[in-house]
Amino acid sequence: AQSVTQLDSQVPVFEEAPVELRCNYSSSVSVYLFWYVQYPNQGLQLLLKYLSGSTLVKGINGFEAEFNKSQTSFHLRKPSVHISDTAEYFCAVTLYSSASKIIFGSGTRLSIRP
Amino acid sequence: GAVVSQHPSRVICKSGTSVKIECRSLDFQATTMFWYRQFPKKSLMLMATSNEGSKATYEQGVEKDKFLINHASLTLSTLTVTSAHPEDSSFYICSARGAGGVKYEQFFGPGTRLTVL
Numbered sequence: 001a002q003s004v005t006q007l008d009s010q011v012p013v014f015e016e017a018p019v020e021l022r023c024n025y026s027s028s029v030s031v032y033l034f035w036y037v038q039y040p041n042q043g044l045q046l047l048l049k050y051l052s053g054s055t056l057v058k059g060i061n062g063f064e065a066e067f068n069k070s071q072t073s074f075h076l077r078k079p080s081v082h083i084s085d086t087a088e089y090f091c092a093v094t095l096y097s098s099a100s101k102i103i104f105g106s107g108t109r110l111s112i113r114p
Numbered sequence: 115g116a117v118v119s120q121h122p123s124r125v126i127c128k129s130g131t132s133v134k135i136e137c138r139s140l141d142f143q144a145t146t147m148f149w150y151r152q153f154p155k156k157s158l159m160l161m162a163t164s165n166e167g168s169k170a171t172y173e174q175g176v177e178k179d180k181f182l183i184n185h186a187s188l189t190l191s192t193l194t195v196t197s198a199h200p201e202d203s204s205f206y207i208c209s210a211r212g213a214g215g216v217k218y219e220q221f222f223g224p225g226t227r228l229t230v231l
Contacts, residue, residue, distance in 0.1 A: 042225060044158075044207070044222040100146070102157050102160075102220055107157050109155075
């Protein structure tokens with residue numbers, strides 16, 4: 001079975017500081033990896049995804065993530081955050097199978113301080 | 115492209131009534147739709163998976179008679195919360211996946227906030 005662990009439930013950072021949101025996954029087979037962002041009272045928006053190829057993936061809003069197979073990690077980073085980045089961030093995995101479900105992590109609340 | 119809408123965005127109802135939530139894929143055909151429930155400050159919990167024209171597959175612990183799911187067309191799925199009670203109050207999110215090349219990717223609706231008094 002697959003699982004996703006987001007170690008940090010909350011990450012407070014100052015505006016314009018860098019941030020890293022951690023994600024580790026567990027799976028015996030190959031998976032696709034995603035990061036989603038959820039603003040208050042809204043649905044999920046895809047930030048970026050890793051399917052194959054280059055392990056450094058760039059997404060929207062200046063975010064990027066790096067797939068590390070040996071450490072089974074897919075950490076999300078941004079070099080300089082803005083107040084507007086305040087949101088809940090979810091890491092997720094799904095199997096290559098077309099019928100597969102998405103497994104979500106527990107989420108990390110990113111709060112930006114001015 | 116790949117827009118999913120939900121209606122209503124917010125609903126308040128009395129205990130014992132039934133509530134229907136619609137999920138529509140606006141610009142693609144969704145062969146599979148998913149229904150999630152999200153409690154405050156929690157992650158998304160998959161409730162059920164529905165394929166167009168067939169019965170939904172419910173996750174363990176989800177009452178199929180309580181949460182009726184219908185996926186009658188390639189652009190519409192509905193979730194009906196029957197005889198709603200205050201404990202059913204939650205944020206319900208649907209997602210849709212198309213039949214085309216990006217089979218792994220789901221597109222999420224904006225969610226429906228259900229409050230049962």
